[in-house]
Each structure stands twice: as structure tokens, then as C-alpha cells.
Amino acid sequence: MPDRSKGDSRTLLRRLRDTLAVPGGGQLRLDRITSLIADSMGTEVCSIYLFRDPETLELCATEGLNPASVHHTRMRLGEGLVGRVARTGVPINTGDAPSAPGFRYMPETGEEIYSSFLGVPIQRVGEKLGVLVVQSKQARQFLEDEVYGLEVVAMVLAEMTELGAFSADHGIGATHRFPVLFRGATGQEGAAEGRVWLHEPRVVVTNPVGDDPEVERQRLQEAIDALRAQIDGMLENATGMDKEQRQVLEAYKMLARSRGWMARMVEDIGAGLSAEAAVEKEQSMARARLEQSPDPYMRERLNDLADISNRLLRLLTGQGQDTGAALPENPVLVARNIGPAELLDYGRKLKGVVLEEGSVGSHAAIVARALAIPLVIHAERITTEALNGDTILVDGDQGIVHLRPEDSIVAAFRDKIAMANEAQKRYADLRDLPAEDRSGQVVSLMMNAGLMADLPSLNGSGADGVGLFRTELQFLTRSRVPRRGELAALYKRVMDAAGDKRVQFRTLDIGSDKVLPYMKPQDEPNPAMGWRAIRVGLDKPGVLRMQLQALLRAAGGRPLSVMFPFVATPDEFHAARNALLHERDREAALGRIVPEDLRIGAMLETPSLAFAQDSFYAACDFISIGGNDLKQFFFAADRENERVRRRYDTLDNAFLTFIERIIVRCQHSDTTLSFCGEDAGRPIEALTFAALGIRNLSMRPASIGPVKHLIRRADLVELRQVIQRARNTGAQNLRPAVTEYLASL
Template structure:
């Protein structure tokens, strides 16, 4: 069957189909009849011999998440509710795992093809699968199949994505129910006490009733009756939303947050972005959608695009974009400000949360936040720090393991959540909460402690930042300075490449707010999976090892020279420390340094004020550089080990791959031997050495690094206090001898040995 001969304009066809779906859902049908009617309508519209809907299930006895065939037109009817695919299995499973469309012209030859004989799908060669997405969660997959080797074009994919979005909203609104078909669940489990592990995003403890962050957004109207009327409605609502953000900025309680107001300034900037509003407008005009449906469509596309970024700091900006889109949807749907009455003490649960959404809640009643996703670099975590609110992230399945109203104890300091605890346990936990509050006053005093070891060695503890709003946390935790300023982050939230004057102003503010403490600026580390929104990108098979960082800087020297010029001007009369990322060869550093020297000479020629002191360094992230250290050390003023990328390359392990997350340990003998060799080489050459990355932020790993010869570490601000406690309880000579004794062991990890040493030596980890 030829797609060219059997389809009209994909968008015209999808609009017609959407109207048919809407009319169908108004009829009196059972849930299964609606599913059957839906697959028939889709197959007929897109000219496919098969259309199937798979729904996402969860059953621990079946190994976790899986997809179940819920309706089909074209496959054998008896396969419904019998055919199952694990998430990631088969083309349909891969579509769900990646949350991306999969268009395959020769499905049986695809490496991920999974044959299910009970379906009778042998005659069908081509397949198009599209995930059913809502708020970033995969609810299922729509799959169409054809007998011929059909090449599905972009319009067909986009049309099916629109249908998938409609189905997601019908499911959310209860018009099309899949929950009634759930299998593998056990209601009794939701009556028992439970304990859920997570990741601390801000320390503290809180007790309260579970409240779900329900935005109440259900889009019931997808097709526009009048396209131009929808465009005008969008324009008016965007203005209304901008005014509401402005009003929020003037609130006295928000003003008291100080630097956290920059979060809302970021929203204002996004809201003013004509590109974002333009994409929504285009979706209305081209797709014939309502304004709210168009916002949802662009939101899904943005989430899909940004979800590919491996850098957790940048990926967390997605929560900010979700927050903004949800605010616009609230205004479009006229949901108003009315909120249900909340308990006197409650714990908020959400998949993800934007910082402004957190500010919408009553801070006096809110005792903590639990997220399925999230990281320490999320803006919501930074605002929570300002509110002294405990928050924990990466709590898997928390939204299905906790019920609304359950008693919840959030122990963020120990990365855990207690659900429905028994009365005696709850009484003990309440005592712990009181004790924690008393200890917090103690912890506050630690911020002023000097990180000096028992045998008199001064360890420099610094912070990693990416935005101006991060800098107050450097002072709050008592850090020595900024060991890594990620200059690319402000570039990621702008609609065009900032000029020299704009960059200089940004770096000048960073220097001002550091209040004399040192700041190490890393030049742009973009490319690969961190593509600037205003740059065209080329897909790379291995983006982490692709055209990125200094490779772009040297290939496009005008961009690097502009940034260096801005840094020189921002640090006029002050100390400038600049660091080049992803250096693979000494010659690359020499070339980058030559560009910096040219800019210094240029500034001098035009009568500008030069920095009073200049330090130029490199990041050691590529293993090849280790064998060039003698030559490199003759060129650099300092060296900073980027442990995240270095570990990734040393173990040939994709750090974004959850299957490999615990396969290799940074505390293996090989890694620590490598760290010792780096420290020895730089010490002999008289070159300052530091490390920034995950290793620095964990007390046990930091202890091992000090034992390897490191005297400077850089980490997220919330981890500095813990590092200080460790440092002040440590004897460097002792730990150095102990670590040296372990380096020739053949073990997978030295973690247990180091933990035993810390315990016996009284080191606080």
C-alpha cells in the first residue's frame, strides 16, 4: 500500500480524525468498545493495515514496568491482554523507553524487533510507534503497521503524535480509562508501612500528610473552531501570565528570598521569548489546535528534546520550562487561584516541580517535598534551601506507593521516606525531627569552621555554580570560593548568543557577588548533548565524545575569543582564573592559551584595564591527557580533574545509562592509583590541583582523594558542611598511608575498606 496514494495531507487527515474521536467519546460505549473504535479510526485515517494501543502497566511479579496490548485492529483479537513487552523490549518497548517516535520501514530486520507469535503479525513489514505522553510520563504506545516497506514521513509521525496527545488527555480526564484494566497491583500493599529510598536535595526532616501536586490540567478541547480566535486568545493569555509573574516578583515574601528571585526572572525571560510563543502559535495555525492543546504539544516536544541531555544540571532546567507551560495552561483553562483546603502539616509529592510552583504553597504548612525525579542542581532545590525546607528526589514509584492522606515522614538527611509508619515508630521519628532542629543550630556554626585536618593540613573546599543565584550558597556554606563556574548555563536559557558586553556584565556580577573569593570560570562546554537552542545541530552517535567544549572553541575561534574578551573586561583590575574544558592534547591548551594572549594584547592596545592577576588552567577529563602531564604542567597554572567525564571515559561507561550506574566504582584501585599519579605529577611540577565532580561531594570519596594527594575539592554547596566535618576529623598522613596500602589490591571496589578505616579512625563520613 503506497502512503503517497492513500493519504491526504497528514494534518488535514488528523484534524478530521480528531473530530471523529471527539464525537465517538460522547457516545455511550464501554471502555473496551471505545478502545476498539479508536484503533479502527486511526488505522483507517493513516491508511494502515494494523493499529494497536499498548498501555503501560506495573507488576513486580513481572519484573517492573511492561506494556500490554489493550486494543488492536489487524492483529489477532485473542492477543489482547495477553501480549506483553517489557519496557525497552521490541520496537514498541523501545519507543516507550526512549519516549520518542520509532518509524521503521523493515521492522523484522530491526535489531530491537521482538516476535510475538500469538499476534499474527508475520505479514507486516513496516511499523510506526508513538508514545502516549502526559507530563513527561509514558502512558502507553500507539503502533501502526503496514504490509509493504512503507517510509513514514514527518507529517505522518506528527499527526500520530497529535492523536497520542489527545488519547493522553482523554485518559487523564477519565473519558478513556486504562486504570480499570490494571494488573499486577496489590491493594493490601498500600495499607502496610513502607520505606522508600531517594536522594537528598536539601537536608532536614518533616512529618505530614501526603498531598499530591495536582495541577488540575485536563485538556478537553483539542480542535479549534476558529484558528485566528485561538491565536488571539493565546496572545492575550500570555500577556496575562506575564503580568502575574510581575505581580509575584513584587510580593514581600518573595522579595525576602533575595537571590532566589532570579528564578522568577528566568521565567519572565522565557515568557518574553518570542520563539517559544511562536512555536505555540505555529502549532495552532498548522495543526488547527486550540491554544491549550498547542501549549501541551510544544511542552511534550521540549521535554523529549531536553530529555536527551545527559548533564543533570541542564536537564533540571526542564522543570522550569514545565512550570512556565503549566502556568500558561492554568490561565488558558481559567483554573483560577482556588485551591482545596490543605492539612495543617503536609508533605508535597510530585514527579517534578518548578520553583515558582513551590512558592504557590503555604510555607507554614508545607513540611517537605518528595519528587520522583530531581537533582541537587534543580531550581526547586535551591529555593527549598532558602526556605529551609527538606526535599528528596529520585524516589522511584513514589506516586504509586503512597496514597493521598497517608502519614509520611521525610528524612532527607538520610535519603529516605517512611510511609504509613506504626505509632511507636512515628513517635520515635517525631523525636528525631525535634533533635534535628536542635542540631541544625549546631550545623550553622560549622559553616564558619576552617577545613583544616587534625595534623594541620588546610584543604580548600569550593562550590560548583552555573547561575548568579547559586553564588549566595557559597557564602552560606562557608566555602573558600567557586571551583567551577559553568559559563554555558546562561547561554542555554537565552534566545540568541549573548554579545561581549552582555557576557562581561554577567561575569562582572559573578565577581562582585563572590565578594573577593576566587572564581574559576570554565569556558563554554557546549555541543554534544548540550546544544544551544539557537544553534543548528548534527546528530552524533557518541555526543559525549563528539564536537564539544574546546573542540568547538578552537574550530570557531571567534566565539571563544568573544568569551575571553568578556572575561578580561569583567575582571579588570581583579584576579582572573580561566579554565579550558575537554583538553585532549597539550597542543590544544597551547592553542587556546594563544587566543587568550591575543585578547589580552588587544585589550592592552585599546587602553583597557587588564586583570591584576591571571591564572590559566585545563580540565583533565580525557584519559589521554594523563600521559602528557609533564608537558602539560609546563604550560598550565593549575589543573582541575573533571571526575564525571573522566570516570565515563576511563570505564567506557555512559553515565546516563541506568543499567551501568553501579557497575563501576570510583573507589576502585585503578581509579585511586590514577588519581595518585595525577597528584604526584602536578606536585612535582608545582602546579595547583583540584577536583570538581561527584567524587568531591561525598565524604568517603573526598577522604580517599585527600589520601591520594588532593588538597582542593569543588562540589555542590549543600555538600560543603559534610566535607568540613570529614576534613576536621582526618589525619592526612594516616589516610595517605592507608590508601597507598590498598592500591595494588585486585578488588572491584575499596569502598568497604575505606568505610572500615573511617569508622576505626573516627573520621566523620
Template sequence: MKGLGVSSGIGIGKAFIIDKRQIDIIKKYVNDVDVELYRLRSAFETAKEQLQKLYKETIDKLGEKEAQIFKSHEMMLEDETFIFEVENIIKEEKINAEYALNEVSNIYIQMFQKIEDEYLRERSEDIKDVMNRVIRILMGIVHTNFSELEENSIIVAKDLTPSDTAQIDRKKVAAIITEIGGKTSHAAIIARNLGIPTVVGLNNITDKIRPNDTVICDGKTGKVLINPNEKQLYHYTQKKIREEEIKKELREQVGLPTVTKDGYLVSLTANIGTPKDVDMVLENNAEGIGLFRSEFIFMNRNCQPTEEEQFEQYKEVLVKMGDRPVIIRTLDIGGDKNVPYFDIPEEMNPFLGYRAIRLCLGNVEVFRSQLRAILRASVYGNVKIMFPMISTMKELKDSKKILEQAMSELAEEGIPFKDDIEIGIMIEIPSAAIISDLLAKEVDFFSIGTNDLIQYTMAVDRMNSKLSHLYSQYHPALLRLIKGIIDNAHKAGIWVGMCGEAAGDPKLIPVFIGMGLDEFSMNAPSILRSRYIIRNLNKADMEKIANNTLDMENALEVEEYLSCLFAEEDYSYLRICKNRRKKNG
């Protein structure tokens, strides 16, 4: 059987079926409406307490970023408009709370399921998860319990909610198989961060697998084998052993310099959202933080963080990182990241609108407060400041002027700060890429944000599944822009990094080495694999390969060319790469 692999790895074990039958919610007419209203509010409060507990447990297990889903769930339970609709039905129809809640929930779920965008469509599962939690509380039904799991269990379910996935014990679960789900579902994201092989989209799988069946799950290819024969079992067992050997090889990269065979030294850094993420950065031996997304400090709260609150968070990260560099990107709110306390107008094209540096320059006090907090924290480590979404020289100069004002204020107040902090900008808009030779004279470094650069260069919404074929980090237009940015930076004597998804792509890392990229910033778990790749390359060879990609016509041609040279097979493709280069001359 074949589904969609959303978390790679091989899982072999016994099936543990989670039978989540549809809860029968019976409509009951009531005499005392006030009792039902009280039951509803009490159930909401109990659900909030459960979610707060899950949030704390998930932070400890996976970090702040993955735990945020439960904050979002809690916010749903605080939506007064939604609560009013449920209470209104209870009052008007004089019916029980669980039935009224189910009726209103289904309206919202159906609304989201009709949305074309895959990511937003899958948020209907979040609504379902939250409201089922409340309904179970109202009906006295205990939430899914994983305490009966034995080691090497393969969880088989119609669907797993984020709440379910966050409670899973990684030591006991060998793999997850579900009928429903996608790559962007929160359950899939959590499974990836837990490192659990996962396959989704297998119709009626809960009817085809019986409890304690032997199951093999390949989270990379999406293959699932039920009660495999000896030959299949041997093949996948050997594949799993090889996986473990590779993981061990990667762990041996800890402490080694990130340098190519012919001596080209680069920096491997990590992207983070909160201070909690630093532990994973250090665990994976990153050489610094190439992107601290400061907007996460501003999100999931009802008011703007004070200068003092920001200072404490920046200080915490810098102290933990010691003398390793930390690049703090200033506030990047807007687009898909909004906060309730900023007056951001509704826009037809929010990704092209009032966001990031544009919003900061329009809210100077907010911007200056953040810069003051960063400057104050600078005495505790090696901080660099980076401005996002710069599209013109004026935006850059205006930003630097406000930074100078913040420095002058602190100096007058006698508050210590470092006055030699490196200043950089994100190059994520084509206009900035085109004038990068001019911008390079005003800053100490560039960081290429490939995610937005692709979107703006190709004029494609990266969340629109109908246009996904156009959103490619292999497109020659993008690669030419990147080469030009790197060349212009080096001519001006400044270094250049990259912090988009492309920075951690195993097939593109050799290309960027060939182009002369100085720093790669990525998710922490990709650091050791990337170091392994870079240490097995020759920059001189990669220069030729990089130049070849620039002459190609389309993204597919580039990707196929790189796949041929750098066949990724369980991270051992570098050995294959050597053989294939010989075959191809």
C-alpha cells in the first residue's frame, strides 16, 4: 500500500489501532437553559486547563514553536463571537450544550474545508480537535490514552489530532499511519519534530490492519507493508540499521569545522523563534543563530511586549549562545503574521502590503523600543541586527537613522551597549537583489531569504496549491539572482548568508558552495547532515556545477540535473555522487 510520506524513516513493529468512532450526540430539549450555559462555560474552562498543560508539556518535549498550536487552540476557546453563537442556539432552541456546540462547530469546519489553500483547509482539523475536546468533556468521555502502548508500536488511526501527537512517547512509537492528513497538518509537523516515521492518506487503513499485525512503515516513500514476508522484513530491517548508522555518522560531525575538502570554510547556523529553541541549536552544534525571528515575541498576546520584556528574551538567547553570533531580525509582522494590537488594515494583497520594515517605519516608537532592547542586550553576547523586506535604499537609510537615534538615547541615559554591532539586511525582494551592489555599501552583511524571494520573483502565492509548480527553489531565474547577490556582496567586501528553506536543501547546498555563499542558516536538525555534505565537497568542482545550472531553461531541468549528480539516498548519496561524476565525465 502507498500513501503520502510526511516524516521520513523506517518503522517496524506491531499495530496499535486507535478506534475513534464518531461520537453520537443526541439532541435533547432542556427546561433549564441556565444549567446548559453553565455546563458549556465550565467545559470551555476545563478544556483551556487541559490545553495549558499540553502547551507546557510540548514546550519541554519539542520547544516553543511546536507548542504554539495549543495556544492557538486556547484562543479559539476565547472567541466570544463563537461562544455567543452557541449560547444563542441553546437559548432559542432550548437544547443541550453538546448538540448546540456540535452544530456551530460543523458550520465553521465546513467553511474551512471549502477553502482551496491546503494549509488553511487543514486548519479545519484544528477546529474539530478543539471542539471534540469540549464535547468529550461535556459527555464525560476520556480523551485518547496512549498509556497502553508497548515498545515498537505502530499507531494506526483514522486521524491523529495535534493533541494526540504531542502526547506520544517517542520511545514506544515506531511509526504512525493515518487515513487523513497532509504534509502541512500540525500532526505531521509534530511527528517530524519527534522524528517518528509517518505515512498519511491511506484510505480505510483502520479496516485493513488488525491489532498486533506486523507492519512496516516507510515514511520517506509512503509505502506500508502489512504482515510482510521474510524477504521484505529482512530488506527493511537492513535499511533501518543503515539509517541508524547514518545517524551515528552525522553525530560524529559535532565539533568538526564546516570546511570543504579544498579548504573553503563556511558557517552553519540555525533559525529560531524563541529562547526555548536554543537548546536544540546547541545540541546540533550550530555555529551561531543566523535568524532569530523576533516577531514570535510579539505574537499570541493581547498587547505589545515592553522594552524590558524584549530585552530579557534577547539577553537569554545571547547568554546561552556565548560568543557564537546571533542575528536578530527586527519585527516582521504582516502578511500571514498578524497581531491584534497593531492597526494593520485589511489588504487585497497582504504579502505585498504594510508589513515588516514598512510597518516598523510607520510605527517608529515600536521600532525604536525593539532596537533599544537589542542594543541593551548586546553586552551579553555577539549580536548582529538585520532589517527584513528592504526594497529601497531609502528604507535602509531610514532604518539605520532610527537605530542611530536609539544608540544616542541609550548613551545619554548612561545605559551600556556595543557600538560596533554588524548591521545587515534580508535580500528577499527582487528590487533589493537588483540594487544589491548599492545596498552592499551601506551594510556589513546580506542574508538571502529564499522563501519570499521565490514568491516575489515568480509572482506566485506559495500557499496556492494550484501554482505550486511555479514555486520552485531550483528555477534558474532565482539561482541567477542569488549568484548576482553573492558576487555584489563580495565585490563590496561583505559576507552573505542564506536563511530560507533552500539553505538546507541537500541538492542545492553544493550549488551555493560553488557560488561562494559564506553562511547557511537552517532548522537545527538539518545542521549535522549539511556539515557532512559540505565536508565531502570540493568547491572547485561545485563552481562548474553551479555555472551549469545558470544556463538551464527551467526548474525541472535543474532539479533533474542535481538529482543525477547528488542522488539523496539516506544521506549516503555523496558516495554515489563520486561514482556518478565519473560516469558523466
């Protein structure tokens, strides 16, 4: 095989570019490329394998193997040497392929006569596209320069695949064209049809091959200088940033000045790549290495690498985030992740949100619920597949996203939305009617809120009041701690908008997955059970005191309800309650009007409170069961973990028996009890809670109509008897008995 020099590499890349410019279909291009690479590298075989689906590779073109095996030879991800390269993203170079670990013989290809094997991944910034292979009869390992040269060629092929250069009748390599189904997780229920709007539009490299290495090096150096100036400017204006944020910028600065990073990109340019392609190649190679690391810290650095590389690519290509494109009609936001302030900037213009990351308790999920926008999280790879303007269907109920769906899917989805809209119209007729069952028992249905934008739903939904107002959103969407006056003005507007309907304000519930931008992350091994909510408030009394003063001043003498989150022991509640009473007395001593009707409650989210002494229940004016947290602690099932969170049913007899214990404790102490959480808004679960004796439920506004409709059809006394009969038979899960009763109505 001839020696591989940088000049040879540049010549090969130019020949590749010229070949791609010749008219012809995708298959013809692939055939020409394999022939060209085999000739240039002096090997008997060159083959290109591309992904047919995320788990299957297909031989799409070959020079030297049996032509009849093209589009017939397939292998699973990780299967054989080709599958191993695809799975790990790491080249395999061996002079004795049959003896290499994982070798699989494909008899239809006729490859048994070839000993040497070199396979490199065709990948683009974490997106696996295929594998490029060369083979020869001579038993020897390929030289380091030869491996490097093939990696450079694979980089160009990745960019060409991204641009659709190899799209063929077989549907291989045609990105951004075919329907794709993404199975994620529910962040917020609901359904929406719209057009994709990428929060960070991807940079498209249209010129992977550089004509003049010196020109490309100069372009890279100018972009690097501009990037360093940007980062230096951010550091100079970093007043008010906490230590953690400054450390991130310092890491960016160090990477931008890395000589090794720059040297590798300069070497890639010398091999024939453009400056943009060199940046992408180094990002792809580093990503492949970091993704294999068992160290969580190293894997987290992927985000830093992606961010700084994308900044550099935007400087090189001029493709800024503001592309000049107008927000499409019915936009659905697609992003890797997004902060609450950025999501609020979009506001109610959005029809839905789809994220690659996120969690059911993340900032974005909280804002999506407040805006009543369907949200799907954990939709892996959607940002690499979606393009602005693509048709997209978001099924927040099932955690499913259809990108560029077929007409039959669109028709079925529209039917689903139409049925939901029709049901909402029926529920509108119930807006002014009470949630009264056939036996005359009335259940109070409240709504959850967290933004001023929620309050118009108070009257439109028929809610009796606000059972939970999340005060942390005003902290999460700011880059600094809000001032007391700002909070007091906001809380006053909330109470003004609610009129004579009661609002139950929950004090700051931060920690766990809700970390303030200006708060140092605690890096706890189990944050859901760590330093959060009232624990933070009692440890930082200044913040708690400021919020309590703001609430008292906002009330201006009107009735005020305040509840403390994540109380685990009576002592925590008494300490928080005393802090509120102290601030009330202090405000009165200063001559300010204070509420005569001040109701103080606790959120019961830990099983320990169900066993608290009677004095705790007597001291609470009201208790709100926080169902989301209580259920995860009761079943020891992390609600952020999709493998286990849906494994345990709310209507499990053990859980309902536990809820009944709380109901009885509150009845004995004459303490008002409500249930707040996702399950309160699910009609079957809500009806079951009501049958057990809970007379206050708090849910998202859109759920009030369906829940009220079901309560008015049912008889809670009858349902209670049905539940008891099922228990007497030894039923562990009471859902079948409840649904059978509802079917009989």
C-alpha cells in the first residue's frame, strides 16, 4: 500500500468532492466513492455500511466484495467487527480479522480471502451514521497515518450523508426526510400538532473539503481569536455570578486556549478538511471518547465541549442562533434542554415542547405545566433529526413524538385532538356547577398555578380556588434573588386576580432537581431526599423571612393561606409556623395591616408525617398531600426513573390504605385535607380519593372538567362499597374494581 501523506489525503478528498458533484443517484455516488477510496488507498476492498435503523447496519456499497450482497447483508449494532466500530465509535485495525474478538463471517460477501481489516466510524457530533471499511489480502496492520487518513475521509462522508448526498430508493442515508417515531417520557400531558422550531438551530457544514490549507488555517485562527474574546468578555461582565458559573466560563477559556485542540484541528486542515469540518471532526472524536468514559464528570463535559464547538462553528459559518427565520405557525419547540426563563420568553405562542433531556420535575416541566403546554422529555436524538418547519405531533399523554408523520398517523392524531376538544366543550357546560355526586356529596376542585398567566384559567376552568401556587418560579426565572418588594407586588396581583377565591401559597420549594441559577449545586447522591424545600428555608432563615414578609404585605389584611413544603417532622412545621407568626406580629407592631384570617398548613410528602403525634395535626389548619413525592417514597420508586415510576399503581390497596390513615387522622383533628399532584387530575384516581373521603383536590386547570364530569355521574357511597368488597376478596390492586363500577354507570 502506498505511503499516506497529507498531500495524498488532500488529493483524495478533492477527488471525492468532484465525484460527488457528478450527476447521478445516491447509489451511483456510493459505488463511485468505494471504488475511488480502494484505488487511492491501494486496497482490494472498500465498503460503506450505513444505518437502516438505530439498531441495524446495512452494506450499501462495496468495491471488492460480492456485489449481490449490497443491500442484503445486514448486522445488528455491536455484531461483528463492523457492528463493534459502530457501537463504540472507535476504529478497529487488525491484520488477522478472523481472529479478532467479535469477528462474524458473512458468507454472502466473499470476504473470507481478506485478512487485513480497518474500519472507522462515519459519525457526526454524536450521531452515528455508519462505518467505512477497507480490507486487503495481505495480513498486516494499517499504519497510523492510514487510519488517520480514513478517518478524515469518513468525516467528509458524514457531512455528505447529512446533506442527503447518498439518499437512495432503499431509504438508507436519507436523513431529515422520512417519518421518525421518538419514544420519550411524559413531562406534561396533552396533545399538539405543529411545526418544529429548533431552540438552537444546528450548524450545517456545506463545504467539508478545503481547497487552500493556508486560507482555512487563517479562517480557523480568526474564529478562535473571536471565540476567546467572547469568553473574556463574559468573564469581565461576570459580576454577580456565583463561583460555579464562573468556573464554567474558566473551563471554556481553558478549552479555547488549548494548544492540543488547536493543533489537532490544524492537522485536520492539512489533511484536506475545511476549518468547519476540522472543528466537527474533533468534536465528534472527543465525544466518542467521552461517551465511553465511566466517569460521570467526564461525560458531563460533553455539554461544555458541544457548547464551545458550536460557538466556534457559528463564528466560522455565520449561522447564528438568530437565523432571521420567523416563528412558524403552531410552533413546537425542540431542544436538547432549556431553562425556565427561556421557555417563558416563548410563552403561550408554543403548542408543545420536546426535549432530549429534562425530567418530570425539571424547571422546564414546571413552566410547561404552568402554561398548559404538552411536554415530552427524553426524546433522544430528536435535535439531530428535526429541521425547522418539519411537521411534528406531540403526544404528551403517552410520551411519544411523531416527526414528519405519514398521513394516516396525522389523521388519527387529529381525531384524538378533535375528541379531546369536543370533550372540553362538554365540560364547559359544567363550569358553574358543583362537583356533586349522585348522593349529594360535594368535592372542592382547586387548580395548581405558578404564574400570573395561570390566573385567567381560574374562572374559565370552574376551579373553586388555587390549591397550590408554586412560588419558586419567580426565583427560578431570575439571575438573582428577587427583592421583597417585587415578590409582594407579584403576590398582590395574584390575590387581586383570584378575587374572593382562596389561594394557597406554597413557600419556596427548591433543591432536588430545582436548583436556582444563583444557588450553588449541592452535588448530592440522592437530591430528592436531600437538602430541599423547608430544609433550605429553615437553614437560610433570611430568605424564608423575606418571602413570608412579602406574602403578609401582599395580603393587606385579606385572608392568607401559606403552606410549607416537604415537612418530614413536626418540629420542622412548628419552626416554620412560628417564623410566620413572628413575622405577622412584627408587621402588626410596625403598624401594617395583617390578615385576621391566617391559615397555616403543611404538605404531607413524606410517610413519616402520617405517624406524627396528634398535636401536629391539631396545629395544622390544613394539610395537602403531595402525591408525587409521597408515592415515590412509599414505593421507593424514583419518579424520574421511567423503569420504575410507572411500575407502581396509585390504586394499589396498600397505598390507598395509607392514604386512608391520613384521612382518619385529619378527621379526628378537624383538619382540612386536600390531595395535590398528577394523580389528583386523573379522573379515576380523583374519584377514588373522593370515595375514600378526601373532599379537596388540586390539579391542572384542564383536568377540572373531566374530574367534575365523572364525580357528577358517580355515587361516592356506592363506589366506597365497591372498593371495600374488592378489599374483602383480597384484591391488591383496586383499579379493576373501580373501572368495572364506572363501566356500569
